[in-house]
Amino acid sequence: MERSKRFDLLARRDINKETYVEPWPEAGLIVADSPYDPQPSLSIEDGRVVEMDGVHQRDFDALDIFIASQALDLETAEEAMSLPSKEYARMLADINVPREAIARLIAGCTPAKLTDIIRHMNVLEMMMGLAKMRIRRTPANQAHVTNWREHPALLAADAAEAALRGFAEVETTVRVARFAPFNALAILVGTQTGRGGVLTQCSVEEALGLRLAMKGLTSYAETLSVYGTEKTFVDGDDTPWSKAFLASAYASRGVKIRFTSGTGSEALMGRAEQKSMLYLEARCLLVVKGAGSQGVQNGSISCIALPEALPGGVRAVLAENLLASMLGLEVAAGNDALASHSSIRKSAKLMLQFIPGADFIFSGYSAIPKRDNLFGGGNFDAEDFDDYNVLQRDMQIDGGVRPITEAEALSIRRKGARAIQAVYRELGLPDITDEEIDAAAAAHGSDDMPERDIAPDLEAADAFMAGDDDFVAVIRALQKTGFADVADNILEMGRQRIAADYLQPSAIFDADFKVQSAINDGNDYTGPGSGYRPAGARWREMQAIPQAKSPEGFVDPHIGEPLSRLVEIGPAAKGAGREVVLALGPAFGTALATTIGGLDHDDVLEAILTGVAEEGLIARVIRVYHSSDCAAIGYVGARLSGSGIGIGLQSRGTAVIHQKDLAPLNNLELFPQSPSLTLGTYEDIGRNAARYALSAPTVPVAVEIDNGARLRLIVKTALLHRRETDEVCPDRPPMELRFDWEPEL
């Protein structure tokens, strides 16, 4: 079979490692608008819902009953359901309609109505909607911190670094469930070392999660999973009522909760009932709201590859984020699980949440290597930290993190690891050695850590879980071992638990340990001039990536002693005979001493003059003052040349062979890629110029094409050119130069 080399290459691209499937509504493999999705409808009699989305109350399943009784605002329902879906869509995209006006009506919308609104919206309109409907004004980010060794010092070090990087929440989980209390402890101590007020959680089975919270080892819980069909819900071993009770139980202990839902889970569990993923998600979200959860983690989460296998999948994931924010829920917007092999695709998908902003843009940015991620691999990992910081800086969009230096990272990691070491020693847990501290401070991941004896750790974890020690013991241990600041941060978390302000919607703690939620930082976006945008100190912090250099540093290496062998002898006159004129830029050999490629100016001169001499001609050297433009310099040279052939040479090394009868911006040969030019190339340029002057057949000089050069060197190019332009004297005529040099022929 004939094979296209191009298709063969395309087949090996990352994008073609993905799975794509055609929709199959009967199996729930359809992201939105299944032909089996119901039409929106609602009938209320005597203050009770008797029919919803085409289902009579006698046929209601447990979710319908819960939604009808707990989630819907029946007072606005009639008005809400009578407003055409397209009107909602237009209001969502309209900057002049404030979020409150929409939220009031959305409270009376059924799942099918919510889904129907989305039908009218494209991705851009939904992003506008999310920017407005997000309930907290200031966006934030959550990190995942795990490692396959479940090493306490590494967990603490990574948590400390994540906190320093600005993540507002840090989530961990377990490979071995018995490690739960120690993993929770390590990220508690680590985060509070990095920054006081970072909320932490450990994702484990529901009852175990509640026990961790009761011990004060976690301050929020997120993985209270809900599903869009009754059967899936029951397969998940819960009902809306048990989940709602769990939510209250957490709140009674002063712990923030967020439910988890997301497209695709019902299809994955084989119980989608022919409904589209988005419709089922709308049902989930009304259960979440009805249960009194302040927020939701959605955006497909661990099922993300399933909607992404289907057409419109990424759009549907944005739609579910938007639906949640429309319902007044805090949204931790996904972007957590590995969604694509392709960097292009994963970054493009991220933009749908990154640009409008979300309460948490990631419900777990993997602040660790992919290999250490126990959530199934992050979509963005520690390896992508710098990329992510640059995205913030590029777009002036607050992605919820900040750049840090290597020294800052090493220091905070060591402190976090030492703090957990101190807690372990004080509480009589298996020792963490100084060798493990050193490894954790410098580590990228588990592979950099020494082996640890797991059996005693697990035994100690069991005993710790069964015993009375809680976060008060941890605070005391830190106080006794010289970590008073970390102890104070955990103690303040305790006081905040008493005040319970962070149970309000979309609560985080800001850099000053002040609660920031939809109550005191409500989103007020109504278009340009309103809402959140990074400015002042925050924007300066986002700009200050350690990789950014001062502009002066680009030019300094190219400044040197003026060429003593190059002497100005008088105004340049028009020449005669077969000569070549080499016209130099105003800074050549004076203000600047080397080309962008680092070649000394006198070496370049020698190379060109050698090339000319090899063809038996002599080159006259002049300096052009009135312009720093390469074509203009070369053109002046050509016009003064007896043969009509001139070479223009800028200080940064860009060269042109010009001819007097050509238009100024035309040329015989142009060498724009100065970084790639070698002394050999310059010699060839000189030789070719001489051959043109001799009217000899001439093959253009071959130059290596390096398409990355401009990318790497454009700042330097601009600044070197600016330096040369500084030397321009508009009224000064070209001057003849003498270069003290004889060809070695």
Place this chain on the structure above:
Amino acid sequence: MTEYPLRDSKADELITHSGRPLSDITADAIDAGELTGEDLRTHADTLRQQAQIARQGGYPQLAANLQRAAELTDVPNEELLKIYELLRPERASFEELARLADYLEDTYDAAENAAFIKDAAAVYRERNLLRR
């Protein structure tokens, strides 16, 4: 919402679940071994204030949750876990759930939770989610 956050506006009035004033919760008190986990827990009245703030902020379901949470502050950890377990699918009979609701109301004055559990029991019976 002038009183929010309570951590700032009510720092002098907030008390812990154990009845201590918030101002007692100091590093020195921890160091002296005077505090336990019970002293770093929220009080029912605080949750009721937060419920009020949520309601005024336009979050009625969250407010209802915080009201139920307020009732649960006095329920011991192990009992909370047992109640949650009983509410999971097919764990309890209708009568067990009804008794549980009454128990919560009688013992902890937890009327909201009691009503919520009775609602659940009725739905569980209808939807075949009771213990078989």
